[in-house]
Amino acid sequence: MSTAPAYTGGTPTVRTRFAPSPTGMPHIGGLRTTVFSWLLARHSNGQFLVRVEDTDQTRTVAGAVENLLQGLEWMGIVPDEGPFVGGPVGPYYQSERKQMYAYYAAQLVASDHAYRCFCTRERLDEVRAEQQARHMPTTGYDRHCRALSPEVIAGNLAGNLPFTIRLKVPLDGEVVVREALRGEMAFKNSTLEDAVLIKSDGFPTYHLANVIDDHTMAITHVLRGDDWLPSAPLHVLIYQALGWEVPVLAHTPNVMGNDGKKLSKRHGAESILFYRDAGFLPEAMINYLALVGWSYDDKTDILSVDELIKAFSLDRVHTAGGVFDLERLRWMNGVYIRALPLDELVTRVLPYLERPAGEGGLPDTIARPIDRGLLRRVLHLDQERLKTLGDAVDLTAFFFEDALAYAPEALIGKGLTPEKALDGLRRATDLLTSMPDWEPTAMEAAMRALAEELGTKPGPLFMGVRVAVTGRTATPPLFETMLTLGRDRSEARLRDAVAKLEKHVAG
């Protein structure tokens, strides 16, 4: 009777879990801890599961679980057990485990480790207000119902009075929390509150549900944000009251915003899907996130997922909070993009270009699907210029557009008069058009010779051609770009530019 339904999947292995409440989109802070949990499970050849903590029915947001899992899956973090996939210790929604919590709560009451509390919210509010007004050292429940006589309890029950079940915290002594990252921490029982275990609506609070689930789901390592540290002693007390072994408890430092404050829904904590849509690579995300609060050594910062799994361990997790640094993530993402095989890059970039302009894709005037062969040649030139996959949209658009929009002044190279620029552009156009074969080295040599003949530096001359052909001042190497764009289109753009500049100079 007192034996809990335990995991029966075989030999005990490391089992970790991510236990989100379905109140919104996952954000970077919680995600980092999840990465740790997942890495630990993978490192140990154990299991990683997802359990939805939806005991607060008033805050549950529709679709949140799907988003959560979608985000994790994008990162390559796929739970071994959880919603949708199921598993041997389900259900994986706390709202569906209500009877189990009630059962153990009753057991705690029977063993005198917990008691029914009939206090109304009004009374609780009054007590709290009074305590605050008097600046009492400890705010918290005054334990009014802790020693109700059996008769009173029976009467209240008969009268159908709503009640909560509270933990009967020992009045003195202390609890020792064995914290994996911090060692043993002793808390005075006198500073702990008789926390509510079962709410009057019959649902458990986090404290109870968390302990029961972690035990019955055979979780061996509980990794959670350090904002949970203050309630760890409470949880240890519950484990002890139930006669259960306490799993390894590790409270990871939180990832904070630029201002050093905890990340929250409205505070720079974009959903993980935001990063996906911006074009960050999941492998870069994991690598970056793993390095906030954990390190491998004093010099390595690029680690593949496999390397991370192999190297991860709790004893290199540290205890101070870290600030989320987008610039560093962008740098790392660029490293990963540059390392991608070209065809792989093409495959990954394609959806970013083809999505509607309103969602960040190429202008809708550009026909879909994008020519994969052309894109491949384009990305060959742009790969080292991308920090995110989304950058490709802006960088490559001119290869796909029909008409270029730029100001005629842009055609005038630095230090040139409009007339000289026009002359240079005409001569360059004639020169390039007359070349029998287009080959970058020969084109460059010819253009340099032209610059010398015109008595200008190559730079300004090249810039005029660059803008003519691409509409921008920053591009991949000019002649390779022209070849990639195609001779016909390049020449047409040169002629358009000459006309444009003629008009500008004349008018």
Add this chain to the structure above:
RNA sequence: GGCGCAUUCGUCUAGGGGCCUAGGACGCCGCCCUUUCAAGGCGGAGAUCACGGGUUCGAAUCCCGUAUGCGCUACCA
């Protein structure tokens, strides 16, 4: 107010008594490469290791205190 955790360059971090006149990375600055932008190479600025006391021959590293920051203090998680 109470309780708790934390504190090394702007940021992520290495460091667990002498190897530290504190190392790496991002970012920043300069130079090189160069037709632009990147990428790459080289170099630089940037931390009295929060502060104050100890312990020790010797402390960023151990202990105590202070300060600051953050978190918790709900029938939220």
